[in-house]
Amino acid sequence: MSERIAFHPTAGAIGAEVTGVDLREPLDDASFERLRDGLVRHQVLFFRDQPIDPAAHLAFARRFGEPVPHPAYPHVDGFPAINVLESTPGHPTKIDTWHTDMTFLAEPPLGSILRVTVQPPSGGDTMFASLSAAWDGLSGRMQRYLDGLHAWHSFAHGFRHSLAEPGGWERLGDAVRANPPVRHPVVRTHPHDGRRCLFVNRLFTTHLEGVREAESEAVLRFLFEHAETAEFACRFRWSRDAIAFWDNRSTLHRPVNDYFPAHRRLERITIAGDRPR
Numbered sequence: 001m002s003e004r005i006a007f008h009p010t011a012g013a014i015g016a017e018v019t020g021v022d023l024r025e026p027l028d029d030a031s032f033e034r035l036r037d038g039l040v041r042h043q044v045l046f047f048r049d050q051p052i053d054p055a056a057h058l059a060f061a062r063r064f065g066e067p068v069p070h071p072a073y074p075h076v077d078g079f080p081a082i083n084v085l086e087s088t089p090g091h092p093t094k095i096d097t098w099h100t101d102m103t104f105l106a107e108p109p110l111g112s113i114l115r116v117t118v119q120p121p122s123g124g125d126t127m128f129a130s131l132s133a134a135w136d137g138l139s140g141r142m143q144r145y146l147d148g149l150h151a152w153h154s155f156a157h158g159f160r161h162s163l164a165e166p167g168g169w170e171r172l173g174d175a176v177r178a179n180p181p182v183r184h185p186v187v188r189t190h191p192h193d194g195r196r197c198l199f200v201n202r203l204f205t206t207h208l209e210g211v212r213e214a215e216s217e218a219v220l221r222f223l224f225e226h227a228e229t230a231e232f233a234c235r236f237r238w239s240r241d242a243i244a245f246w247d248n249r250s251t252l253h254r255p256v257n258d259y260f261p262a263h264r265r266l267e268r269i270t271i272a273g274d275r276p277r
């Protein structure tokens with residue numbers, strides 16, 4: 001089956017649509033390796049017309065590693081590994097920032113597999129950006145400055161708006177205490193292909209280590225804006241039964257929240273990763 005799998009690039013730097021695979025079926029080893037290599041190379045894979053159920057979603061994710069439940073999101077009944085991301089008129093989503101998922105963990109996820117279950121009539125695209133393209137796009141002088149630097153990442157910083165709401169600390173206080181800030185290299189080396197990737201993001205990165213506050217703020221602001229350069233990014237238009245699978249070691253993503261007050265619901269499995277080096 002693996003020879004039928006094809007990758008059709010979405011944009012110059014990142015993204016590919018995948019054809020020739022049916023995710024309702026178990027993946028043979030050759031197909032798994034082809035998808036894993038395609039994920040690392042294209043950094044985010046898009047699948048269309050894949051009407052899978054939660055059990056098939058979980059089986060697909062497990063080929064790549066162990067699921068990690070998210071401390072702040074509800075899950076699908078009977079599937080604690082499948083988080084529900086839902087936006088309704090009463091509870092619109094609050095995440096509108098470019099980010100890499102869960103970098104507040106010492107071992108941030110390898111990736112996430114997201115599938116849409118309720119699609120708004122229009123809007124609700126997701127954008128992705130390549131952190132290897134971001135690194136490659138820096139001058140040699142800036143790369144030398146950043147190489148060897150570390151940055152701090154914080155759950156409480158990422159969820160500060162939710163924490164400030166009534167009942168926020170009651171809901172998220174345990175997660176804040178269980179997830180103290182962690183330190184990661186500013187540039188990481190991808191464990192699979194050795195590409196170097198900028199590894200800071202607006203949502204969770206608070207400051208650079210060993211640098212004065214004003215310098216840290218200015219450098220991070222530059223890096224965040226640089227990583228969001230249009231030429232490093234692609235944009236995915238969801239369709240019924242579409243799936244996005246991103247490599248969380250080498251990408252940023254952000255939702256485009258232009259569909260309120262329409263209802264949107266997604267199911268996500270996040271896969272355990274390794275310590276950035």
Ligand SMILES: [Fe+2]
Nearest residue numbers: 099100101253
């Ligand atoms: Fe995310």
